[in-house]
Amino acid sequence: MGAIVIVKPKRGLFHKRIGYAYVASMVVLNITAFQIYNLFGRFGPFHALAIISLFSLMAGIAPALLRQRVKNWMHWHYYFMNWSVVGLYAAFWAELLTRTLPMGQFWPVVMIATGITTGIGSYFIRKQATYLLPPAN
Known part of the structure; x- marks a missing residue:
């Protein structure tokens, strides 16, 4: 769903519906991540990443829900939601x-995959921001 939101036009009913479905799916995904202890037998690094994922998700949806009260809400919504998707990928x-x-x-593969994905994600997030976001005040 994250890819659909990224490639489709922003705003409008479709964007809102697919966005809410993405948020709900990610909340469920992250909550279930806290039930997995097979790898370490205790709270581990992937649980910490689930917390970061939930934070970026909430930090992305809150400005859109409170847009009348958040200055530059679109900026915050855009960046946090996009980083949420990059984290998922x-x-x-x-x-x-x-x-x-x-x-x-295990760990070198995880680090390399994460590094490459976040590098590519960072490039596209910055590139698209110049076209999508209004100039900062």
Whole structure:
């Protein structure tokens, strides 16, 4: 759903509906992440990343819901929601590669997948921001 929101035109009923569905899906995903303890047997780094994911999600939706009260709300909404999607993709690539590559090097694969994904995401977020966001006051 994150990709759909990114590539489709912003604003309007479709954007709102798919955005709310994305937020609901991510909240459920992150809550279920707190139930997984197989990897470390206790609170681990992926639980911390779930907290960061929830923070970016809430920090992205709050300005849109409170747009009359938040200065430059579109700026905050755009950046936090896009970073939420980038985090989701980073987790996807890290999970996919650690399960499919025959390396057996868990942490290096996670770090490389995350680094490449966030680097590419950062480039596109900054590039699109120049076209989508109004100039700062």
